[in-house]
Amino acid sequence: MTQPIKYIYIFGVCLSIALLSPIWALIDYPLSNRPNKDWPLSRCIRIRAFRMIEPVIPLCAFDRDLGRIPTELPYAHLLKRSKFTYIPPLAEEYISGWLRNLIESVETLRIENETKVGVINERWLQDYTPKLETCRPIQIPCYVYFDERVSPAKASTLDLNLDLEEDDKVMLQFHGGGYIVGSAHENDVTATLCKDFIKFGSVKKIFSVDYRLAWYAPFPAALIDAISSWSYLVNQLEIKPHQIVFSGDSAGANLALALTRYLIENELPGPSGLVLHSPWSDMTFSRRVMSTSFTTNKYKDILESTFSPYAVKMLTRYVGVEMINSVYLSPMSQRNGKDVETFKQFPSTFIIAGECEMLLDECVDLHESMIRSGVGCRLHIVGRGVHDPAMFSSWQEPERSEMFYTLARMLLKQFAKQINLNSIRQFATQASLTQFNPATLHLKSGQSFSGRGFGANNSSFGETVFTTSVTSYTESMTDPSYKGQLLVFTTPLIGNYGVPKNPSGDQGQFTPEMMLESSGIQCSGVVVADVAEKFSHYEAVESLHDWCKRHNIPGITGVDTRAITTILRDQGTTLGQIAVGETHETKPVEYFDPSPINLIAEASTKSPYTINENGDVHVAIMDFGSKANIIRSLIKRNAKVTVLPWDYDFHSNRDSFDALFLSNGPGDPRHASVAVENLKKTIQDYKKPIFGICMGHQLLGLAAGLEAYRMTFGNRGHNQPVLALGSSGSIKQGRVYVTSQNHQYALKLEEQFPSGWEPFFINCNDSSVEGIKSSEDSGRKIWGVQFHPEAYGGPLDTIEMFSDFVNSAKRMQNS
Ligand SMILES: NC(=O)CC[C@H](N)C(=O)O
Structure with a gap:
């Protein structure tokens, strides 16, 4: 498509939107006609318009000349919320064998294809003859977003003046746009994510990078640029890996996943967390069948259905189908089956998806797959949200701000404890209850409850008391005020989030590293309706069963804690025994009473x-x-x-x-x-x-x-x-x-x-x-x-x- 025709085409689309808007308003006026009954009329029109304009976006994108020299700042006069810098080309030592081979074969194919009319020229991009089609490492632009209130950015300087403290965190962000559109520049629509999220304060700076889009260079150019960005933060700016979180929206999330995988595979220090906004994780479109979110949300989403297939074609024009199917580009392809270890060793991950988006099922499956791989993963679905809810602004409120708030809170919480996930996973275990022996809780008042023992394989006496707390079993059990007591949990299930590492000083004294309420379990035993066999939490290092065993404290599970609580409320705190072993059914003759002791x-x-x-x-x-x-x-x-x-x-x-x-x-x-x-x-x-x-x-x-x-x-x-x-x-x-x-x-x-x-x-x-x-x-x-x-x-x-x-x-x- 030649330049004048291109502009006529763009003008035509814009004019059609202007003319169609009143008609859309009429069509969508009755609630029953709206794609989603909860949507206000303005949102319906916006989404229709966006779907229409989507194919035009690649034609309007910034022409990012990657060959500029560092002193020239592209569009610097437009920068108000960010600073600009260049990321140097990736050092050879970081390019592993298979990646080097892939680059080589893409180079060869590219040169062979140079004379032919490639796929790139098939559609409207003909006049964008790529200036730099190479996949080899190059220098790329990067925009660093600041919280304005703290440090007004001066765009005219390359001096980043990061001013980072030991505990400060940064985010490395990859923008969305199907690998074919979008830019990290603050005037791009995808940059609203950085501009708005930085205000929530859980990260000090956001580095958003202009990785090479597919029309400059196909896969693996973007991955190379992602690795360069990581290396720039870690080696040049000397930011500690645990201070870094990777983030990405849509295709950017695909890239963040690929980068994390690359670092894990090559035993390089990865980030402390991953934030994935509407991650695109299946380029094979294996969920594009009836009755999935692909079809049910087809007319609710902003994604237009020809956009992504075209993007895949562009991105993989030289690397072929094998690469599309690989775990790098399509970790969630159903063609790859359900591997329990797809995301092994990945850091804690936060996934955000829109309720009305076509990729919803893919995001839900990704969350499940991460959990199966043992990753601490959380999924947040933005009510009424479309694809990449973080990208658009005010018309998605209040759900969008709620999402940012939850995300910021979660990151702050995670950062509060800097933990080496890999070292923790090494000794994470799962309780296996099948081996557990029968056990009985005897009350001095005559009632007995039979269940199964867990933890230590020995009997224990105490005052039987109940707690109505729903969470924090680890804190309650380490509270010294429970000394001498058998603690009955009225909440039906405990153990599901395991037990964290709990360092203490000499003789169990307090130290600032201590995670729980004292150095060990204080109660004499625990009584629960259902103890969780498996646990999942990013800080957990062992199961409740193993922890109790290590501290020589027995537990009993599978008993009716409602009945026990009713008895205790009626007759008051009662002496009891958790009995395990051959004679567990025999009632004790005497009950040990801790109350005369000066505990x-x-x-x-x-x-x-x-x-x-x-x-x-x-x-x-x-x-x-x-x-x-x-x-x-x-x-x-x-x-x-x-x-x-x-x-x-x-x-x-x-x-x-x-x-x-x-x-x-x-x-x-x-x-x-x-x-x-x-x-x-x-x-x-x-x-x-x-x-x-x-x-x-x-x-x-x-x-x-x-x-x-x-x-x-x-x-x-x-x-x-x-x-x-x-x-x-x-x-x-x-x-x-x-x-x-x-x-x-x-x-x-x-x-x-x-x-x-x-x-x-x-x-x-x-x-x-x-x-x-x-x-x-x-x-x-x-x-x-x-x-x-x-x-x-x-x-x-x-x-x-x-x-x-x-x-x-x-x-x-x-x-
Ligand atoms: N938490 C506490 O300090 C408990 C005080 C006292 N042991 C009681 O049971 O009343």
Whole structure:
């Protein structure tokens, strides 16, 4: 097609859209005529117009002259949100044997074809005689997107001034466009993804690269450019691989998958995550049959059905059918069968797909295949969304922003723990329950429940208690307050996300690397309706079964936890035994009772130790069996924390500290009379802040002159509502906060509180005391709460109480 005809053609299409729009508006006006009844009329028209304009896009694309020298910035005057740089050609050492052979054979074919009229000239691209058809490594343009608020980009410079800190993350993005259209330049429609996502703040910079499109050079040119980009980030900019996430939309996602595969196959350090927006993963179109999303979403999607086949033809014009079928271009081709290891060793992956797109089934299958390969993979379907929902803008709201938000949150979470997935997978295992022995849960009240044992193959006694928490079995089981208890989960299934690595310091002490609530399992046993045989989570290193076995803790599965809970609610917490082995059906004659034991002394640290030496204020923690997240919550607010044994004489040493914290802990608070006596002296005249949680709150109450009692079945779960009876710091009187709890004892609600004290919170379900505080006129700053503001697991409604405490200590320090 010659130039004038091309422009007449483009003009004709635009004119038709203008003329057709009112007609489309009439057709789509009745809801019943719209491709999707949820769509507003404007969206219907937009999508019709886009489908019509799609074949024209290749004719309008930027003419990207890849031969420019680095000092000339293409379209630099248009750049407002990004900086421009060149990525140097890939070093030979990174080109593996098969890739080198492929490049060679493509080169030979290209030269042979040069004189003939190739496929490239078949359609409207005739006048785009490729200037650079080679697949060999070349220099390519790259645009670096910044968050404007942080660093206004100055396009006129090549100095990137990355300003990256150790923990900052970057994204390497490959734009969409079927390998035949699109550009990384910020004025291109595909660049909306970079411009909008960077605002969510989970990555510091996005590098979007102008890999060679198929009309410049066919496959594997794009893959070579992708490897060059990776090498540029890792070798030239010295960004650590774990700081990098690969991302791509549509064909760009195909490229991101191919690049990741290449790095894995060649044992090169890959990224810490993959983000795939509507990934194109099957160039054989093996799902293009009746009753798949290809047909059901045909008129809802923006993809026009001749676009992709044409793109495949262009991309593979020299490499042939074999390459189209390969796992590099078509990992999800149904012709390749269902290989369980297609994505072995791939990093955590986040897939985004539009509900109304033709590639929906392909994306769903990709997600499934990744899970089968053991990849931590998540699929997010954008409601009412079309293909590549991230690419288009406002008319896809609010679903599009929700998707970006979820994605940013997920990336932040993943980045929080920099883990080497490969090293973790090496010792990841799966529980195999078939070998498990019969086991029985006996209750002292006479009832028995038979099921199968898992974990340690030995029997265990304890107080049988139930928790209503739905998630966080790992955190609950490592909470020292569960010492001496058989923990019944009312949620039907646990174990499904395995158990993470959990490093701890000497003698199991807290270290900032600790993932769970203490160094090991604290409860005496677990009771569950159904323990998961397989687990899947990017941080998991072992199954619940293996973990319990390693810690010598038995579990029982396959019992009716609803019935057990009903019994415990009726008659109260009851002594029990998980019995395994030959005599598991024989009821014990005597039940071991942990309640007379001072479990606090067992759970507490044996000697003082300090964390975060350079913190702003020095907080002493009386350790009655502290959850790790209490210490984390204080360190996060930059407190220096000294953990002290439960019977430490704080009163005599109080001047060394800026504040006193009283931790949670197991068992009956009345065993800790030494601590109560010490506290009585301190609360007399101590003007600095004191904060107690759960056991800490109970001991404060006892020291203040209140009484403690044993509840029928206690409160254990992550959904306990408490009403604030007074205001203090972040807590506002009259508000209800949902809290995490784990306790059997409580303070008695007195008509008259001892002088200088007042109730702070009350439980909305059972009216038990949930908090006390020193009265305003007492001149002291003392708070105690029965619930766990630090959560883990549980809601963070009251987490700011830690800021109140630390800030108050800072103020006292300065006054
Ligand atoms: N979480 C805790 O600190 C529990 C306190 C005490 N052991 C109780 O059961 O009430």
